[in-house]
Amino acid sequence: MNFSKSAALLERARQIIPGGVNSPVRAFRSVGGTPPFITKGQGSRIYDVDGNSYIDYVCSWGPLILGHRHPAIIRALDNVLEIGTSFGAPTEREIDLAEKIRAAMPSMQMIRLVNSGTEATMSALRVARGFTGRDLSIKFEGCYHGHVDSLLVKAGSGVATLGIPDTAGIPAAFADTTIALPFNSIDALETTFARHGDKIASLIVEPVAGNMGCVPPAPGFLEAARELCTKHGTVLIFDEVMTGFRVAHGGAQQRYNIVPDMTTIGKVIGGGLPIAAYGGRAEIMSKVAPAGPIYQAGTLSGNPLAVSAGIAVLDYLAAHPEIYTELEQRTKQLCAEPPAGVTVNQVGAMFTFFFTDQPVTDYESAKKSDTARFGKFFHHMLESGVYLAPSQFEAGFVSAAHTEADIAATVEAANAFRD
Numbered sequence: 001m002n003f004s005k006s007a008a009l010l011e012r013a014r015q016i017i018p019g020g021v022n023s024p025v026r027a028f029r030s031v032g033g034t035p036p037f038i039t040k041g042q043g044s045r046i047y048d049v050d051g052n053s054y055i056d057y058v059c060s061w062g063p064l065i066l067g068h069r070h071p072a073i074i075r076a077l078d079n080v081l082e083i084g085t086s087f088g089a090p091t092e093r094e095i096d097l098a099e100k101i102r103a104a105m106p107s108m109q110m111i112r113l114v115n116s117g118t119e120a121t122m123s124a125l126r127v128a129r130g131f132t133g134r135d136l137s138i139k140f141e142g143c144y145h146g147h148v149d150s151l152l153v154k155a156g157s158g159v160a161t162l163g164i165p166d167t168a169g170i171p172a173a174f175a176d177t178t179i180a181l182p183f184n185s186i187d188a189l190e191t192t193f194a195r196h197g198d199k200i201a202s203l204i205v206e207p208v209a210g211n212m213g214c215v216p217p218a219p220g221f222l223e224a225a226r227e228l229c230t231k232h233g234t235v236l237i238f239d240e241v242m243t244g245f246r247v248a249h250g251g252a253q254q255r256y257n258i259v260p261d262m263t264t265i266g267k268v269i270g271g272g273l274p275i276a277a278y279g280g281r282a283e284i285m286s287k288v289a290p291a292g293p294i295y296q297a298g299t300l301s302g303n304p305l306a307v308s309a310g311i312a313v314l315d316y317l318a319a320h321p322e323i324y325t326e327l328e329q330r331t332k333q334l335c336a337e338p339p340a341g342v343t344v345n346q347v348g349a350m351f352t353f354f355f356t357d358q359p360v361t362d363y364e365s366a367k368k369s370d371t372a373r374f375g376k377f378f379h380h381m382l383e384s385g386v387y388l389a390p391s392q393f394e395a396g397f398v399s400a401a402h403t404e405a406d407i408a409a410t411v412e413a414a415n416a417f418r419d
């Protein structure tokens with residue numbers, strides 16, 4: 001494949017944008033090579049400036065569960081452009097979207113719309129601190145919850161991808177409020193709560209980890225987190241920015257039948273537009289300004305464009321529940337025949353091929369993967385017209401637009417991989 005025009009654009013981009021990209025993982029640093037500059041997406045495919053096309057398993061890192069340019073979303077955006085783009089004032093459609101989210105996730109009794117997953121998790125942590133009067137938070141190694149100062153501790157996603165030990169610029173005082181534990185370790189949870197339980201404001205967890213690569217919860221892990229948080233008065237926050245409306249219509253909390261105190265969501269609820277949300281028990285959320293004393297705000301929060309796209313996606317998903325069965329089946333087909341020495345984790349329509357022959361159940365086991373061999377596989381697939389997440393420590397995503405033929409072509413390309 002020819003990437004010459006992308007290479008030239010990357011050089012130009014680097015002159016004005018750090019690393020030439022507006023989010024680090026896009027730079028292909030861990031897999032090497034030149035990131036294609038994309039000109040268009042349609043259905044399951046994306047197209048680049050050099051005329052190459054790819055079956056896309058990044059799907060904008062999760063939002064595009066219906067694929068690129070789904071007619072329902074394009075129609076909704078065309079319609080809303082007739083009335084404007086932003087008002088900085090309340091609109092009815094924000095209520096509609098919040099009610100649709102709560103219908104799918106009843107634990108979100110009250111909801112605040114924001115503009116990114118980072119804003120959602122940052123706000124949820126602050127609200128949990130304000131509600132409990134406590135300072136400490138538990139997170140899990142390899143989980144990523146956006147670039148929140150206090151959560152960039154042993155984080156996954158781009159931090160893991162770039163092998164940044166811990167991000168520069170975070171005051172020790174912030175990092176010291178965060179206790180990072182091994183994902184899936186019930187022992188570590190029990191020990192930590194026994195020692196600090198009455199000082200812990202929140203426990204935030206990706207109920208299915210996606211940012212160390214896809215790692216399901218071990219049996220009993222989420223239940224233990226729920227039980228310990230209840231016992232110690234700690235706010236249990238499910239970060240469902242990735243899993244929400246993806247691993248089930250009601251997210252991981254529906255799939256695993258756990259009721260968190262708060263939930264953060266994003267990605268799918270905007271259909272590719274910038275929107276996210278946090279919410280939870282009314283007694284907690286009623287502390288959020290202007291109803292209560294905990295401040296959080298946003299110029300474009302509840303933006304009519306993003307809200308309209310979100311309503312279109314959620315309405316379509318609610319009207320076509322069979323999508324979730326189809327997504328699970330397609331993703332299982334995709335993961336059925338991994339290359340030799342590869343461990344596959346898959347939950348719903350998210351998956352990761354770990355280049356290790358050992359089970360991957362947490363960040364330590366994920367890091368045992370051969371990232372160099374993953375890089376070779378990544379470029380073999382890219383040259384074969386398949387666009388995977390450019391990092392061993394990310395999840396891939398199947399959309400409703402991926403056809404049986406797409407899956408078959410992807411499996412054929414993966415089977416042709418030779419070290």
Ligand code: KE4
Pocket residue numbers: 023024025026061115116117118119121144145146147157158206210211239240241242266276394395
């Ligand atoms: P954003 O601030 O990027 O909208 O969301 C942060 C976030 C929070 N919680 C979870 C579980 C997430 O997966 C994310 C963001 N996910 C990454 C992909 N691993 C976004 C891709 C990127 O950083 O460019």
